[in-house]
Amino acid sequence: MTYSSVQVATDSVENKYSVILPTYNERGNLPIIVWLLAKTFKENDLDWEIIIVDDASPDGTQEIAKQLINVYHQDRIKLKPRTGKLGLGTAYIHGLQFVTGNFVIIMDADFSHHPKFIPELIRLQKSRNLDIVTGTRYASNGGVYGWDLKRKIISRGANFLASTLLRPGVSDLTGSFRLYKKEVLQRIISVVISKGYVFQMEMMVRARQFGYTIGEVPITFVDRVYGESKMGANEIVQYAKGVWQLFITI
Ligand SMILES: Nc1nc2c(ncn2[C@@H]2O[C@H](COP(=O)(O)OP(=O)(O)O[C@H]3O[C@H](CO)[C@@H](O)[C@H](O)[C@@H]3O)[C@@H](O)[C@H]2O)c(=O)[nH]1
């Protein structure tokens, strides 16, 4: 056991970490991300479960998920599918209903969010009893690898727009590698109106509105190797509308 895993293991007996993993066409990525997650939790002596929210992926992601349930057991891996592609934000809302842990981790299934950062998210949460800890690509030694210039500009622009207009004081508003206390996630989610990728930004703005404490851990985001991003022009339009909506209502 490493020094860092000893620190995370301290006081972890009563805590359970539930990962909500939204998937759409992630057949190639799912087995390895689940393996890495299981390894990380075991090495750090943490109680865990993974809730896979698959939106009827045509590539057979759900078949892979069922095989993983057989390998890791149904107490650890849960498949909670939906009948169609209903968007990233509502996938978290759906998954949350099935969470049995007292902490929830949300992350992508395509290795852009590496499980190795989870012990750091947990360590920071524990050190200050924070309500939320968010991974950040845009502070300290965080970063993005593998994106072309266009995607980098979109992401930076989206963060700049929302931070300037809404001032939530979080350096990575659109990122989606986060740890929440379950009751905090439930409360914020109950008021969030966004359905797509804009959801992440609204979550931070609402969290500040409620006065929740938010910590940041620098992460490196590496673009996916298998498959394609599901972010399209429509998500960008929805994002801009979402920022404007919050600006005029908050
Ligand atoms: N269930 C479900 N899952 C979805 C959907 N759309 C995307 N996903 C899943 O959500 C994760 C992120 O989707 P990607 O398509 O890989 O997103 P990205 O372009 O890499 O975007 C990343 O950066 C954005 C901007 O920072 C983030 O907002 C986003 O969450 C993600 O981290 C993946 O696990 C993908 O399978 C959906 O409609 N339904």
Ligand SMILES: [Mg+2]
């Ligand atoms: Mg991705």
